[in-house]
Structure formats: C-alpha cells, structure tokens
Amino acid sequence: MPNKQEYVRNREGSNITKIIIDRDLCIGAASCLAVAGTVYQLDGENKAIVTDPNGVDDATLMMSAESCPTKAILLFDKDGKQVFPK
Amino acid sequence: MEKFRYLIVGGGVAGITAAETIRENDPDGTIAVVSDEVHPLYSRVMLSKPNFFLGKIPFDQIWLKGQKWYDEKKITFLGGQTATKIDTANKIISLADGQQINYEKLLIATGVSARQTTIIGANKPGVHYLRTLEDGQGIMEAIKIAKTNTTNAPKAIVVGGGFISFEMADLFKLAGIETTLILRERYFWEPILDKPSGLMIEQVIANAGLKILKETEVTEITGIERVGGVILKNGDPSTSLGMIKLPCNLIMFGIGAVNNIGLAKESGIATNRGILANEYLETNVPEVWTAGDIAEYKDLILDETIQLGSWVNAHAQGQVAGLNMVGKREPFKFVSFYTTQGFGMNIAFVGDPVKPGTATGQAPRTVVIRESLNPTNPVLSSRIQLIVDTLDSGRKELVGATLLNKPAEMGLIAKLIETNVDVSPHLTELADSNFDLRKLLS
Numbered sequence: 338m339p340n341k342q343e344y345v346r347n348r349e350g351s352n353i354t355k356i357i358i359d360r361d362l363c364i365g366a367a368s369c370l371a372v373a374g375t376v377y378q379l380d381g382e383n384k385a386i387v388t389d390p391n392g393v394d395d396a397t398l399m400m401s402a403e404s405c406p407t408k409a410i411l412l413f414d415k416d417g418k419q420v421f422p423k
Numbered sequence: 424m425e426k427f428r429y430l431i432v433g434g435g436v437a438g439i440t441a442a443e444t445i446r447e448n449d450p451d452g453t454i455a456v457v458s459d460e461v462h463p464l465y466s467r468v469m470l471s472k473p474n475f476f477l478g479k480i481p482f483d484q485i486w487l488k489g490q491k492w493y494d495e496k497k498i499t500f501l502g503g504q505t506a507t508k509i510d511t512a513n514k515i516i517s518l519a520d521g522q523q524i525n526y527e528k529l530l531i532a533t534g535v536s537a538r539q540t541t542i543i544g545a546n547k548p549g550v551h552y553l554r555t556l557e558d559g560q561g562i563m564e565a566i567k568i569a570k571t572n573t574t575n576a577p578k579a580i581v582v583g584g585g586f587i588s589f590e591m592a593d594l595f596k597l598a599g600i601e602t603t604l605i606l607r608e609r610y611f612w613e614p615i616l617d618k619p620s621g622l623m624i625e626q627v628i629a630n631a632g633l634k635i636l637k638e639t640e641v642t643e644i645t646g647i648e649r650v651g652g653v654i655l656k657n658g659d660p661s662t663s664l665g666m667i668k669l670p671c672n673l674i675m676f677g678i679g680a681v682n683n684i685g686l687a688k689e690s691g692i693a694t695n696r697g698i699l700a701n702e703y704l705e706t707n708v709p710e711v712w713t714a715g716d717i718a719e720y721k722d723l724i725l726d727e728t729i730q731l732g733s734w735v736n737a738h739a740q741g742q743v744a745g746l747n748m749v750g751k752r753e754p755f756k757f758v759s760f761y762t763t764q765g766f767g768m769n770i771a772f773v774g775d776p777v778k779p780g781t782a783t784g785q786a787p788r789t790v791v792i793r794e795s796l797n798p799t800n801p802v803l804s805s806r807i808q809l810i811v812d813t814l815d816s817g818r819k820e821l822v823g824a825t826l827l828n829k830p831a832e833m834g835l836i837a838k839l840i841e842t843n844v845d846v847s848p849h850l851t852e853l854a855d856s857n858f859d860l861r862k863l864l865s
Contacts, residue, residue: 362480364472365762365769368735370834379830383762383769403443404738406436406468407475408484 341411346398348391353398353420355413360384362409369410372401385409426525427455427499429748430516432506432686433532434458435467437715437737437744439488441530444745446496452749454498457518461503462556464488468734470559471590473597485556509690511708528748531687531698531706532715532741535680535732540582543643549650549673553587562591562675566598569672576601578671580653582641584608586763586770587677589624593765595675596631603634603669605641605655615776617790617808620827626801627766639667641674650674680732682717695719697730702754704744712748714740723756724841725775725822733761758837762830767802771833774823774840776810786812788822795856805829809836809853811846819847835860 340360346353356376365383369376375392377385393401402410402421412421429445431438434456442454464487469475475485493500501518508517509529516524537552539545551562569577579595581588584606595602608614610621611628625635636655643654645668652670684694693699693707697719704712704720713720715737719730736759746753762771778790789811797803805828812822820843824836839846844863852858 361474362484364468365764365830366468366734367760367762367771367833368738370837371735371739371757371760374834374838378834379762381831383764383830400742403487404440404735406466406487406734407472407480408466408487 342386344387344390346390348394351391351395352414353395353412354415355417356387356390356398357411357413358385358387359409359411362407363405364407364409366406368404368406369401372404373397376401424515424523424525425455426453426527428452428527429454429530430524430526430528431456431530431532432516433530433534433715433717434460434462434464434500434502435532435534435715435737436464436487436734437534437718437741438530438532439464440738440741441532441714441745441748442498443496444742445749446498448746448749448751454496455501455524456493456498457501457504457506457516457524459503459505460555462486463490463493463500463502465556467554470556471553471587471594473594476559476563476594477597506686509686509692509711511690511692511711514710527710529711530744530748531692531711531713531717532737532744533683533686533717534737535682535716537587537676538679538681540641540676540678542641544645544650547644547646547650548648549646550644551673551675553591553675553677562673565673566595566600569600570598572672575670575672577673578603578669580605580641580669580671580674581677582674583677583679584611584613584621585677585679586761588675589628589677589765589770590763591675591677592628592633593631596633596766600672603636603671604628605639605653606635606637607640609638611635612770614778615772616825616827617778617792620806620808620825623801623804623806623827624766624768624770627768630801631766636667644674680716682730684717687713695728699728702756703747703752704740704755705747712744714744720755722775723754724758724843727775729775731759731761733759735760758841760833760837762833768828769830771826771830772823773826773833773836774810774821776808776823776825778808778810786814788812789819791850791853793854793856802828805856807832807836807856811850817847818845819850820844821846832860835864838864 505519537554698713700720716732791809794806810823
C-alpha cells in the first residue's frame with residue numbers, strides 16, 4: 338500500500354486542485370518549506386505535511402514541488418491530470 | 424564563435440534553477456549550461472538515501488530534468504565539458520576541447536568536490552567517495568561485489584564524522600555489511616554539535632551494532648589488488664597501543680569538500696574559501712554572478728559573509744541569481760537549513776549554528792539547550808542547541824540552531840531567525856521543550 342497523503346486545494350483561480358506527498362519518497366530535505374513555508378511543515382517523523390494547501394499561488398506551488406530532490410510532491414489539476422512530475 | 428546571452432558554468436541544482444528562472448523571465452534570451460558531468464540534472468541528495476540505494480525506489484527517480492526539458496526550455500546543455508578559462512574583459516569562456524564561447528552574463532556555479540585522501544594505498548579499487556552519480560553507482564557495485572564474496576562476511580570502513588559518513592554508515596548497515604566508523608574528532612560532528620548531541624548520535628549508531636573508533640586516523644590502506652584493510656594511528660599516545668590493523672572490503676571517505684574555485688581565481692574573480700559575492704550574488708567582476716555551494720556571500724539576516732553547502736540553499740540561490748541576471752535587483756535573504764536522517768534519528772542545522780568561541784567577529788554568543796531526554800532510548804530523545812547573539816542594544820536574537828530528533832520545530836526556528844525576534848525575555852521558555860515556539864511568532 339503506497340504511503341501517500343492527499344490534500345485538497347481550492348484556492349480561487351488556481352488550476353491545481355490536489356497535492357499528494359509520497360511519504361516513502363520524502364526524506365525531509367525541507368526544500369518545499371524553503372519555497373513555500375506557509376504550505377508545508379515537517380512532522381515528527383521528518384516528513385513533509387501540508388498545513389495550508391491554499392497558502393501560495395500556482396507558480397510558487399509548482400516551484401516548491403520542482404525543488405524537491407526526491408520528487409515526493411505530486412500536483413494534479415481540475416481534471417485529475419498529474420501536472421508535476423510530468 | 425558561439426554567443427549566448429546567459430552562460431552558466433555548472434549543471435547542478437543552482438545552475439539549472441538559475442537557467443529555469445531566467446527562462447521564465449526572458450523567453451527569448453539564449454541560455455547555455457556548461458557542465459563537467461555528462462548528465463542532465465539529477466538528485467545528488469538521493470545518492471546517499473537508503474531507499475534509492477537499496478533499490479526500493481526505481482533508479483530513474485534520480486533524474487530531475489531530462490534532455491527533453493532542456494530542449495523545451497531552449498537551454499543548450501553542454502555536458503561533459505570543462506571550462507578552463509574566463510576572459511572577463513572580452514566575456515569569453517574557453518572549454519577544455521578548445522571551443523570558445525562568448526557571453527553577456529555569466530553565472531559560476533561550479534560547486535564543490537569530495538576531498539580525497541593521499542595516504543598510502545589511496546588509489547586501490549575499493550576506496551570510495553560520494554559526490555557524483557558515478558561515485559554512487561561505484562558504491563552500489565562495490566556492495567554487490569562485497570556481498571557475493573561468500574568466503575568472508577563483508578566489512579566496510581567509513582571515515583569521517585559528518586553527514587556523508589553518517590548516511591553511508593546507515594546504508595552499509597542496512598545492506599548487511601559489518602561497518603566500523605573512524606573519527607578523527609573526540610565525538611561525532613564535532614565542533615558543530617556539542618558533546619551531548621554527538622554522544623546521542625554515537626549511541627544510536629552503536630545500538631545498531633556498528634563500531635566507532637574515535638580520535639584516530641587511517642594512515643595506510645592495505646591489500647594486494649584491491650582494498651584488504653586499513654592501518655590506524657591511535658590518536659592517544661598515552662595509551663601506547665601503537666598501530667591497529669582492521670580488515671575490510673571497502674572504504675568510504677566522507678572527509679569534507681574541496682571548493683572548485685580555480686577557474687574563478689585564475690580569471691581575476693575574488694575568492695576566499697569560495698567565490699566572494701555580495702547579497703545580490705554578484706562577484707567583484709561586472710556581469711558575473713555565483714550561486715550554490717561555491718558562493719561565499721553576504722548574508723543579510725546574519726549580517727556576515729558565509730558559505731553553505733546544501734540542496735535547499737543552492738536551489739534558493741539559483742532562483743535569486745537567475746532573477747538578478749535578467750536585470751532584477753533581488754537580494755538573497757534566506758535562512759538556510761540542512762537535514763539528514765539515519766539509524767532512526769534525524770538531524771538538522773539551521774542558519775549559522777557556529778557556537779561561541781569558534782566564531783569570529785560576531786556579537787557575543789550564547790547557547791540555549793532545549794531538550795527532552797528518554798533515559799533508555801536515544802532515538803526517542805531530542806536535543807536542540809539554540810545559538811543566540813546579544814546585540815549592542817541588549818537585544819538577543821536567534822542566529823542558528825542544531826536539532827536532533829525535532830524536525831517539527833525546524834521551520835519555526837527558521838522563522839524566529841528570519842524575523843529577528845527579540846528572545847531576551849524568553850530564554851527560560853526557549854529552554855523548556857514543552858513551550859510552544861509559535862507563541863513567539865504571533
């Protein structure tokens with residue numbers, strides 16, 4: 338069973354509606370925190386969690402996912418299509 | 424002669440993030456990246472992570488950008504090419520193959536290399552370092568070879584008291600290899616960590632069944648065709664133990680980094696340990712920027728010139744350098760951090776964690792310890808060192824921290840550093856591990 342945590346995003350005007358953190362891939366490097374500190378935190382297991390899925394605009398959210406050195410952040414659009422990683 | 428508006432030397436995360444940022448802001452400017460590695464951007468961080476190394480994550484997960492991405496972004500990738508000279512007056516870079524490239528704006532993001540040992544036997548097969556993808560693949564192969572040797576149980580020696588040796592020792596242990604750690608220091612991660620923190624790490628390593636030999640050094644690598652063992656110098660002459668010999672099949676050295684500043688230095692760009700830059704990541708030469716592990720830059724939050732080697736920092740600097748290269752005026756203002764995990768423990772460094780007495784030219788420093796100890800299990804204990812500067816005005820501000828087993832407080836501590844909160848009335852609360860740090864941010 339994959340250890341994936343889903344978060345629904347409903348920020349106005351946003352094309353990204355779902356964030357998934359793959360906890361098996363996450364190593365707690367925390368680059369996502371550096372890019373979007375209002376969206377992510379590390380939990381007690383040193384894994385990224387989303388505390389506010391609507392905390393930043395789409396471009397910043399995309400940059401936070403791109404910054405992850407293990408591609409542990411997956412982003413999906415309204416149609417359920419995975420927009421990152423492509 | 425080929426000409427590019429933006430030329431980036433270095434194909435790691437700083438260089439490629441800069442290229443990506445430039446493209447977002449300048450759709451038409453020509454961009455080229457010169458990299459001495461042949462690969463497109465990959466995750467250097469993943470190289471020492473057990474799930475990747477032991478095959479639990481598919482190998483292809485390591486690629487962060489493919490050639491297709493460079494094509495789509497119209498970024499010319501000159502892989503496997505070494506820049507040998509910069510003519511900053513005429514804005515020309517020379518490559519090892521004789522090619523010359525003209526640039527308008529240049530970024531040097533040449534990074535660091537693994538420090539190599541020069542002791543007797545250093546060139547034998549079985550001696551490993553970890554920096555590049557090839558290094559990682561070499562170690563994976565060495566583990567396989569060691570494990571197929573059925574006549575003797577495989578043995579590894581890991582040298583060094585920092586994050587590479589910590590992560591690789593964990594990895595060898597998980598791969599079923601008997602591992603011994605050799606430290607020159609008195610305890611793990613000296614001097615950045617204090618002794619109790621270092622001893623906590625040593626305890627979890629020892630509980631996992633590894634041996635740790637401290638205050639000693641490898642003086643020779645033995646073996647006929649390949650590594651067969653090491654000879655150690657006993658660091659404590661009073662014990663008169665003399666030399667110790669240990670058998671092993673492979674040796675991993677995690678003994679620090681060498682700054683790749685030669686290209687910049689020989690071209691008249693100011694260097695110290697790294698390449699010197701102001702808060703805009705500009706060097707002393709017009710139209711030349713630097714970013715990533717090699718940049719020794721003016722940190723606005725800490726008000727000092729520092730050099731930091733981490734993925735997070737390199738990514739953030741790549742962004743800022745890219746913005747400044749397209750003509751914005753964006754200072755690099757960022758509380759950096761670095762995290763690692765192994766043996767069920769996680770360790771983080773935030774900001775400038777240098778302790779009092781070892782730092783120079785700074786405000787008087789003190790340390791506040793925030794810990795919660797479990798007497799029987801160090802994996803369930805946590806210990807934070809909060810580094811506090813006292814300013815002339817009497818204000819006390821956090822400038823750095825080291826965290827053992829407390830990842831959830833890393834972001835909060837970074838925020839306290841970034842916002843220059845006066846913690847002088849709160850020192851007792853800071854030392855109480857039950858006190859909620861969020862109260863100082865509201």
